[in-house]
Amino acid sequence: MIRKASSNDSVARIICFLLVVTIWAFVLPLSVEAAQISAAESTAQLRAATNKILALDATHKLLNTDCIKCHKSEPADIKRAGGKHRTEVTCLDCHIDHLPSGTKTIPQCSMCHDPAKQAHFALGARSVCLKCHRNPHTPLNITIPNKHWVNKACETCHPEKGKEFKKYPSKHSQKNCTFCHPRKHKRIERCLQCHKPHAPFMVFKDCLRCHKPHSPLNIHYASNIPNKYCGACHTDIFKLLSKSKAKHGKFKCAFCHKNKHPTVPKCQDCHQNIHSETILSRFNNDCLKCHRDPHNLLI
Numbered sequence: 286m287i288r289k290a291s292s293n294d295s296v297a298r299i300i301c302f303l304l305v306v307t308i309w310a311f312v313l314p315l316s317v318e319a320a321q322i323s324a325a326e327s328t329a330q331l332r333a334a335t336n337k338i339l340a341l342d343a344t345h346k347l348l349n350t351d352c353i354k355c356h357k358s359e360p361a362d363i364k365r366a367g368g369k370h371r372t373e374v375t376c377l378d379c380h381i382d383h384l385p386s387g388t389k390t391i392p393q394c395s396m397c398h399d400p401a402k403q404a405h406f407a408l409g410a411r412s413v414c415l416k417c418h419r420n421p422h423t424p425l426n427i428t429i430p431n432k433h434w435v436n437k438a439c440e441t442c443h444p445e446k447g448k449e450f451k452k453y454p455s456k457h458s459q460k461n462c463t464f465c466h467p468r469k470h471k472r473i474e475r476c477l478q479c480h481k482p483h484a485p486f487m488v489f490k491d492c493l494r495c496h497k498p499h500s501p502l503n504i505h506y507a508s509n510i511p512n513k514y515c516g517a518c519h520t521d522i523f524k525l526l527s528k529s530k531a532k533h534g535k536f537k538c539a540f541c542h543k544n545k546h547p548t549v550p551k552c553q554d555c556h557q558n559i560h561s562e563t564i565l566s567r568f569n570n571d572c573l574k575c576h577r578d579p580h581n582l583l584i
Contacts, residue, residue, distance in 0.1 A: 347383055352376045362422035370424055379421075394421075405441035417470075427470035431463040446499050453500035465498065483517035495546070504546035508539045515542075522580050531582040541579070552579070 353360045363371045370379075374397070382389040394414045400407035408414075417438065418424050429435060439462045440447035450458035457465075465474045476492040494514065495506045506514075515538040516523025526534055533541075541555075542548045552572040568574045576582050 347377065349375045349377055352380075359422050362420060366423040366426055368423075368425045370422065403441075405438070408438055408441065425470075428468055429463050429466065429470060431461060431467070433461070436462050449497070449499040453503045455500070455502050457498065457501055484513070486513075487517065505544060506539060506546070508543070509537065510539050512538050515539075525578070526580040529581045533579060533582060552576075 360376075379392040379396070380390055381387070381392070384390060391411075394411050395406065398406040415421075416432075417427050417429055419428050420426065429439075436447070466472055467474065475489045476496070476498070477487075477489060480492075482488075482491075491514070494510060495504050497503065497505075512523060512526070516527075523538075526538075528534070541550045543550070556572075573579070
């Protein structure tokens with residue numbers, strides 16, 4: 286059986302509500318005041334700690350042995366692959382200040398690498414250096430981005446390659462350096478990753494006996510290069526010379542075609558005063574009118 290609320294119950298509820306509001310109105314200002322006091326105390330403590338550090342910094346000069354107490358990865362990188370950053374400079378040679386008393390915590394590369402002394406150092410500020418030298422603590426672990434400007438950067442250290450490209454234009458000179466040297470510095474792609482070999486027996490080192498990667502169409506070779514290398518492209522001539530019974534069949538191709546491709550010698554370079562002037566004049570000094578083919582002499 287549900288009892289109807291009496292007027293006494295309503296009065297009791299109103300009294301309770303007013304009591305709660307009165308207590309909350311009294312307690313809230315105390316809480317705000319306490320929070321303000323707590324924030325003020327924290328600020329004061331922080332200021333005191335900062336002043337203590339500043340005072341300590343003024344009396345205690347940082348040593349290189351102090352760095353590793355907080356910085357673990359950087360000293361490890363330096364030890365592993367620091368190069369001259371390990372052998373010729375210390376932490377404090379680069380990081381000449383330390384927070385909170387100093388602001389020059391991150392050095393500029395130009396502090397040591399003078400742009401006036403080397404073109405490579407003049408490429409730009411520290412942000413430019415970090416595009417390839419990603420970690421100053423491992424400066425020779427160079428990662429090269431495949432960007433349009435990369436050739437200019439490479440040529441500041443490898444100017445002879447840039448000159449070679451300009452002197453002997455080819456499809457190679459139209460590519461970024463990173464096409465053959467991707468990502469990692471000193472990485473060299475093998476010719477056969479792009480090019481088919483002239484002959485099945487050829488490997489990368491065989492390509493280099495005739496072709497320089499930065500001037501591939503300027504073909505040079507040694508005097509002792511085997512005939513089969515020439516025969517890889519000049520198949521018919523190689524077969525003809527190999528079967529020849531004449532003295533020419535005993536020579537290496539490079540004996541007549543010296544040093545540079547294509548070199549076509551004159552017979553008179555070796556054969557002098559073989560025939561009288563009368564005979565030579567009758568054939569207009571053209572040896573091949575009788576001897577036909579120097580790779581398989583008929584007479």
